[in-house]
Amino acid sequence: MSRRNIFTTIAVALSFAGMVGQVSAAGIDDPRRADYFKTFTGKTIAFVPVTMGIDLTEGWASVLKKQADHLGMKFEIRDPHFSADAGAQAITSLISEKPDVLIVHNPDVNSYAKLLKRAEEAGIHVIQVNMRSNYNSDVYVGADWIGIGEAETQAIVDRCGAGTSQKVAILEGQPTSGSDSGMMKGAENILAKHPEIKLVANQAGEWDATKARSIISTVIQQNPDLCGVVGFWDVMDLGAAAAIKESGKSIALVTSGGGEQMACDNVEKGAFQEEIAYPVLQQGQDLADMVSVVLESGLPAGKEKVVIYTPPLKITKDTLRPGLCWSAKALKN
Amino acid sequence: MLGRMRRGSWSQEKIVLLIAIVLFCVFSLFLNGFISAGNLLTLVRGVSTLGILGVGMAFLVIGRGIDLAIVAIYAMSAAWTLHLANGGVSIPLAMLIGYLFALSAGILNGVLIAYVEIPALFATLGMASFVYGFARYALVPLYVVYMPASASGIAWIGGGFVAGVPTPILFFALVALLGFAFLRFTKPGRLIYAMGDNFAAARISGAPVRPIIVLQYAISATIAYLAGMITATAVASMDTNVTNSSMIYDIILVVVLGGIGLSGGRGGIRNVIVGTLLIGILLNGMTIMNIQYTLQNVIRSLILLIAIVIDSVVNPRDEQISQQGDI
Numbered sequence: 001m002s003r004r005n006i007f008t009t010i011a012v013a014l015s016f017a018g019m020v021g022q023v024s025a026a027g028i029d030d031p032r033r034a035d036y037f038k039t040f041t042g043k044t045i046a047f048v049p050v051t052m053g054i055d056l057t058e059g060w061a062s063v064l065k066k067q068a069d070h071l072g073m074k075f076e077i078r079d080p081h082f083s084a085d086a087g088a089q090a091i092t093s094l095i096s097e098k099p100d101v102l103i104v105h106n107p108d109v110n111s112y113a114k115l116l117k118r119a120e121e122a123g124i125h126v127i128q129v130n131m132r133s134n135y136n137s138d139v140y141v142g143a144d145w146i147g148i149g150e151a152e153t154q155a156i157v158d159r160c161g162a163g164t165s166q167k168v169a170i171l172e173g174q175p176t177s178g179s180d181s182g183m184m185k186g187a188e189n190i191l192a193k194h195p196e197i198k199l200v201a202n203q204a205g206e207w208d209a210t211k212a213r214s215i216i217s218t219v220i221q222q223n224p225d226l227c228g229v230v231g232f233w234d235v236m237d238l239g240a241a242a243a244i245k246e247s248g249k250s251i252a253l254v255t256s257g258g259g260e261q262m263a264c265d266n267v268e269k270g271a272f273q274e275e276i277a278y279p280v281l282q283q284g285q286d287l288a289d290m291v292s293v294v295l296e297s298g299l300p301a302g303k304e305k306v307v308i309y310t311p312p313l314k315i316t317k318d319t320l321r322p323g324l325c326w327s328a329k330a331l332k333n
Numbered sequence: 334m335l336g337r338m339r340r341g342s343w344s345q346e347k348i349v350l351l352i353a354i355v356l357f358c359v360f361s362l363f364l365n366g367f368i369s370a371g372n373l374l375t376l377v378r379g380v381s382t383l384g385i386l387g388v389g390m391a392f393l394v395i396g397r398g399i400d401l402a403i404v405a406i407y408a409m410s411a412a413w414t415l416h417l418a419n420g421g422v423s424i425p426l427a428m429l430i431g432y433l434f435a436l437s438a439g440i441l442n443g444v445l446i447a448y449v450e451i452p453a454l455f456a457t458l459g460m461a462s463f464v465y466g467f468a469r470y471a472l473v474p475l476y477v478v479y480m481p482a483s484a485s486g487i488a489w490i491g492g493g494f495v496a497g498v499p500t501p502i503l504f505f506a507l508v509a510l511l512g513f514a515f516l517r518f519t520k521p522g523r524l525i526y527a528m529g530d531n532f533a534a535a536r537i538s539g540a541p542v543r544p545i546i547v548l549q550y551a552i553s554a555t556i557a558y559l560a561g562m563i564t565a566t567a568v569a570s571m572d573t574n575v576t577n578s579s580m581i582y583d584i585i586l587v588v589v590l591g592g593i594g595l596s597g598g599r600g601g602i603r604n605v606i607v608g609t610l611l612i613g614i615l616l617n618g619m620t621i622m623n624i625q626y627t628l629q630n631v632i633r634s635l636i637l638l639i640a641i642v643i644d645s646v647v648n649p650r651d652e653q654i655s656q657q658g659d660i
Contacts, residue, residue, distance in 0.1 A: 051574070053469065053476035082577050175626050204626035208575070209568040214379030218620040221372040222365075235477050239568040246492065246499075262479055328475060 039295055040071035046099035048090050050107050050131070052079045054235070055260040055328040056280050057105065060129060062331045063284025064103070067291065084111040091115045094124075101125045101291050106133040108176045120302040125294040129287060130278070131178040138294055138301060141286045143256075143278035144309035145179050149186020151276045151312060152230050152254045157194050159252040159273065160227035168228045169201040169219050171212055171240055180204075183232055183256070200226065209239030216243035220251070228252040234263050234275055241271035259313055264325035267315050275315040281326050283310050345644040346592035346604050352640060353611040360618040367621060374499060380613035381505035382560050383580075387587040387605040388512045389556035392549050394588050395516070396525040397532065397597030398453040400553045402442060402461040404581045409468035410435035411561030412571040415478040424484055432558050434472075438464050439554025443547030465576045473573060480569040491567030501563050508556060513602040515552075521545050529597030587612060590640060611640075 045068055049057035061077060068075035078094065080086035084107045094102060095118055102124045106112050113135040116126050120137055130142035160166050170187060172180050191197055201219045205212035212231070220226055220243060229244070231237035234257030244251045252273045257263050259277030266272045286308045294304060315324060361368040386403055393400050414431030418424055438460060445456040480488075493500040516522040524545055527535040536542045565571040591608030593600030615636060619629045 051476065053474075053573075055475075055477075058475075082574060172626070201620070201623050202625075203620060203623065206578075206626075208578070209570055209572060210382070210564055210575075213568050214375070214616070215620055217375045217379065218372065218617055221369065221375050222621050235570070235572070238479075238570050242492065242568050 036296075037071065040073050040292075042072065042074075043101070043295060044074040044076065044099040045101045045103065045291060046076045046078065046094050046097075047103045047105075048078050048080065048087055048094070049105040050080070050087070051082045052077060055262075056130065056258045058328055058331055059258065059260075059280035059326065060103075060105075060284040060287055063281060063288055064291070067288040082107070084108070088112060088115060091119065095119050095122050098122065099124060101127060101294060103127045103129055103287060103291075104133075104137075105129050106131045106178055108174070109134045109178045109181065110176075123301050125301045125304075127287065127290055127294070130283065133178065136305060138304045139290045139306045139308070141283060141290055141308045142310060143179070143283075144312070145182025146186040146189070147309070148256050148276050148278070148312060149183030150190050151186075151314070152183070152256055152274075153187040153190035155254045155274050155276070156228035156230050156252060157190060157197055160197060162196075164227040165198075165223075165225035166196055167198045167200045167223050167226050168230065169203075169216070169223075169226060170199065171216065171229055171231045171237065172202065172204040173207045173232045173236060175204050180232060187230060205236050205239065207233060207236050209236050209242075212236045212239030213243045214239075216240040217246065220244070220247045220249065224249070226251050228254070231255040233257055234260075234266070234272065237272065238266070241266065245271070259315065259325050261325045261327045261329070263315055264320060267317060268320060270317075273316070277313040277315055277325075278310040279313050279326065286310065343647045344592055345590075345640070346600070346607055348643050348647065349590055349592065349611055349640050350607045352636065353607065353614055356611070356614050356618065360614065360621075364618060364621050367618065372617070372621075374497075374502065376613045376617040377502050377505070377610075378499045379616060380609050381499075381501040382564050383583060383587055383612065384505045384605060384609035385501075385508050385556060385560045385563070386584045387591075387609055388508050388602060389553040389560075390584050390588050391593055391600070391602060391605045392512065392516075392525065392552055393453070394585075394593050394595060395529050395597060395600060396546070396549055397529040398446065398546065398549060399457060399585070399595075400442065400550060401454070401457040401581060402438065402464055403457075403553055403557045403584065404578075405461040405464040405468075405576045406435045406438050406554050407557040407561040407564075408571060408573050408576050409464050409473065410438075410558045411565040412473045412478045412573045413468060414562065415480055415484070415565055415571055416473045416475075418484050419478065419481045424487055428487075428562070431562075432555075434468075435554045435558035435561075436551060439550045439552075439557075440547060442554070443550035446550070447543035447546035461576070461581075465573070469573065476574055477570055477572045480565060484566075487562070488566050488569075491563040491565065501567065504559065504563055508559070509602050509606060516601060521548060525549065526598055529599070531598070583612070586637065590637060592644075611636075 047061060065075050078090035080090055088111060091112060102119055104112060104126060106128060113133045116133060116135045116137050119126050126137035127139040127141060128137055132140050156168050160168055174180060191199060200223050203215045205215055229240055229251060231240050231253060234255045237255040241253055244253055254274045255272050256276045258280040263275045263277060267275060366372055389403055390400060410431045413434055414427045417427035417430060442457055442460050445451050446453050489500060491501055495503055524540045527540060528542055587608040588605060589595060591604030593604045615633055
């Protein structure tokens with residue numbers, strides 16, 4: 001009896017609650033909503049990457065494209081295919097076309113510096129992504145290169161302590177790029193604290209796996225007791241991994257990159273001991289958020305000085321789990 | 334013929350060989366570990382792809398042609414092979430399709446040059462953009478294609494050893510040997526020299542110049558595909574961006590540096606080997622010395638300029654060459 005009573009009470013209570021719910025569902029307008037959408041409709045976002053077709057730029061573009069479609073903005077990509085000249089031309093013509101926001105991925109610290117200043121003077125919000133130039137524009141979104149250089153070098157120092165040869169090599173990409181100069185600074189910071197570590201080689205592979213392979217083979221020939229390699233980009237460091245594998249020695253290779261599935265696969269295979277990743281889709285989301293911020297703030301171009309460093313993600317055999325990395329292939333399909 | 338006789342004693346090949354030997358001796362004396370067998374294998378291995386492509390280019394330059402599309406074919410055919418393998422196509426079929434792609438680009442090059450009579454420089458320049466653009470647009474969606482685990486059966490092509498010697502070196506030796514035999518002992522090989530020396534005369538005397546041109550470009554595309562698969566399997570990936578790099582100039586450099594004149598009709602595979610070794614010794618020595626990247630570029634270009642200057646002092650341009658002109 002008492003149980004039935006309880007059920008009845010609950011049923012009555014629930015039906016009342018439902019009615020109350022229906023009453024309050026009449027809705028309240030959000031006064032900011034209309035303005036929010038009006039801010040974005042018809043705006044143009046232009047993106048000048050170093051090149052399309054690599055995991056980083058494809059990842060960022062996919063997030064930005066989704067945001068633009070959702071908010072009724074135009075999203076344009078000018079792909080200079082690794083040519084700084086073509087990129088400079090693209091930016092020059094964009095300055096006269098006046099998009100509302102210009103997102104730039106710099107090939108090095110100098111090439112676009114003056115153009116970015118001119119773009120901001122022309123009233124275009126400039127957001128720099130991952131590779132910065134000497135000119136500080138409204139926003140920088142991207143990896144904290146010095147931090148990544150420190151983390152990578154520390155990871156190698158940890159593996160090459162007493163009892164090993166303590167010999168390490170650094171494999172840079174392109175020394176004039178914004179990423180390399182930062183990572184090198186980070187490496188120097190750590191090496192200064194560890195005088196016992198011997199830096200036996202510091203060479204540039206020009207982002208090319210084939211060059212990386214022959215450099216690291218030569219370094220291993222020269223220093224058969226090499227303990228570790230600090231690589232500056234996972235795509236290039238596949239060549240270094242091949243050279244290490246061929247030597248048959250156990251040499252630690254720590255790299256950094258966009259955290260694409262390839263990185264997880266190679267950490268799992270043992271080709272990389274560790275990757276310090278800057279998750280690309282999160283950077284894409286940060287870019288999209290910054291597009292909202294500069295447009296919503298209503299401030300003129302060049303007034304904001306915002307920096308967002310992507311929190312690094314450490315990929316090792318211990319941290320591996322499904323979904324840790326993202327897949328560039330899945331974006332394409 | 335007169336020009337070749339006068340070149341006799343101090344050809345560019347000998348000058349470059351001498352520079353290579355001098356560098357080799359200096360490095361052996363002053364660089365620890367340079368002369369070790371392991372390092373010498375690493376040295377040759379590092380430039381073997383360049384050398385293989387150099388042999389392909391030599392075939393054309395001797396016949397007064399040039400293939401600016403060789404790097405595009407090398408990168409895109411290998412990248413497509415990997416991409417197909419990634420998509421689940423069986424490895425032999427993927428390799429066959431990739432090779433047919435390379436071959437058809439080469440044959441198309443040859444047809445454009447031999448039958449449509451477009452100068453080789455323009456035909457292959459256009460073909461380079463077309464091969465790259467078409468493959469990127471329709472065949473290979475990503476810049477860097479990784480080798481799938483299913484392809485581990487062909488990893489030996491670029492990453493294996495036979496009797497302690499890395500396979501890329503053996504492929505380089507094989508391609509050089511076959512190239513040498515073809516140029517020296519076969520009828521089309523001899524005719525390539527004749528066409529390079531005096532195209533009109535070769536044609537008037539009945540040489541089948543058009544089919545031979547098509548054959549030349551088919552051979553260079555075949556060599557490009559082989560080199561592409563060696564690179565792809567050696568580093569377990571193919572970066573299609575090499576098409577936009579300075580690699581094509583490096584290949585022409587290896588050929589010209591070794592002493593195969595761009596005006597055609599001169600030189601052989603030996604010249605390619607000499608040019609390749611000089612580059613290899615330079616790169617290896619500078620890596621061991623841990624010379625900074627920008628300085629490396631300066632030194633490399635300086636030594637190449639010196640070789641060319643010595644050649645033009647020792648072998649001044651004669652009337653025959655200035656009338657024919659280089660490419």
